[in-house]
Amino acid sequence: MSESTALQARYTWGGDEFLFVEIAEAMSLAANFTANAMANLLQHRNVDGITDICPANASLLIRFNPDLVPPQELEDLVRRVEAEVAQLTHQTLSTRIIEIPVWYDDPFTRETGSRFRKGHQRPEGTDLDFAAEENGLTSAKEFIRRHHESPWLVSMVGFVAGLPFMFQIVPQDEQLEVPKYLSPRTDTPPLTVGHGGCFACIYSVRGAGGYQMFGIAAAPIFDPAQRLPDFDDFMIFFKPGDIVKFKPVDEAEYRQIQAQVENGHFRYRQAPVTFDLQQAMLDPKDYNKKMMEHLDGV
Incomplete structure (x- = not known):
């Protein structure tokens, strides 16, 4: 089984309250691990304004209150979390x-x-x-x-x-x-x-x-x-x-x-x-x- 863990996510907005992070187009253990690891890190951040975090097969959906956390600020935070997960030398859950x-x-x-x-x-x-x-x-x-x-x-x-x-x-x-x-x-x-x-x-x-x-x-x-x-x-x-x-x-x-x-x-x-x-x-x-x-x- 050979899967690359160097995955580059794609970020898109869903209206005013949702940020969708597509880790990969195809399901893989590496893509799913990244989605769950990012969700766990965001959960532990306890960011005021994030109301829901939903990891999926190869993606992540984040619901937020734009009055409490500006969209660009949220995206910057999630991108930092993505980079943090990518830098893990040993990925465990x-x-x-x-x-x-x-x-x-x-x-x-x-x-x-x-x-x-x-x-x-x-x-x-x-x-x-x-x-x-x-x-x-x-x-x-x-x-x-x-x-x-x-x-x-x-x-x-x-x-x-x-x-x-x-x-x-x-x-x-x-x-x-x-x-x-x-x-x-x-x-x-x-x-x-x-x-x-x-x-x-x-x-x-x-x-x-x-x-x-x-x-x-x-x-x-x-x-x-x-x-x-x-x-x-x-x-x-x-x-x-x-x-x-x-x-x-x-x-x-x-x-x-x-x-x-x-x-x-x-x-x-x-x-x-x-x-x-x-x-x-x-x-x-x-x-x-x-x-x-x-x-x-x-």
């Missing part, structure tokens, strides 16, 4: 690795997929069959193995409340890529594990969608009532920079987790980690193995 149980090839997404085959590239078969074929794999089973054996970086959270976009930490030639539906669905089960382009996602709530459907996560990622312990601090579980390790479960394990969710006792397995961009790019397979070991014994 303090984050966490989380195990997400998934029932792959489940009946809920299968049934939904069967209702929307007219809007699909491959009317026969399933989304998993199509994904395997698109990636030159022999079977849906092989695709599922490739999907869960390496961890994913949460590159941004959005679209609907709490939905994470995830980018697999593997060499570029091993990225799983699958096009979206030709025509979007009007229905997607909540907690569907989907995929569009090079991004995985988990649909936090039921609704429309166009990503291919591979399975269903066993526990909530969005809890407005904050019933579960993992949501004590916020109703949205994922944060940009989180590392996700999908864990396949069968129906019995899925039902068991659902019961734990219902009685309010479910907790995600997670552990603090320091994500090292250089090591991840130099030898992703070895680095992924070491990162996943943090979950042992949790």
Whole structure:
């Protein structure tokens, strides 16, 4: 995996209250690291007048009050932050690795997929069959193995409340890529594990969608009532920079987790980690193995 970290951002204005910083046109680990690192530094600056900072896959959106911070002053500040991140000789991010149980090839997404085959590239078969074929794999089973054996970086959270976009930490030639539906669905089960382009996602709530459907996560990622312990601090579980390790479960394990969710006792397995961009790019397979070991014994 070879990616240049010497990225030059493009700055544009959105009306009177938004500054958009495009790190790169294409998603990469380096571009996403820059966006998140800049967001973290700006957050710690506690600048009077900045009201919101939203890092995305390869960009950054900043909302501000022009009566409190003049636009040119804000741009100068953000450019200094960009230069500070670019000068980092060792790029690391303090984050966490989380195990997400998934029932792959489940009946809920299968049934939904069967209702929307007219809007699909491959009317026969399933989304998993199509994904395997698109990636030159022999079977849906092989695709599922490739999907869960390496961890994913949460590159941004959005679209609907709490939905994470995830980018697999593997060499570029091993990225799983699958096009979206030709025509979007009007229905997607909540907690569907989907995929569009090079991004995985988990649909936090039921609704429309166009990503291919591979399975269903066993526990909530969005809890407005904050019933579960993992949501004590916020109703949205994922944060940009989180590392996700999908864990396949069968129906019995899925039902068991659902019961734990219902009685309010479910907790995600997670552990603090320091994500090292250089090591991840130099030898992703070895680095992924070491990162996943943090979950042992949790």
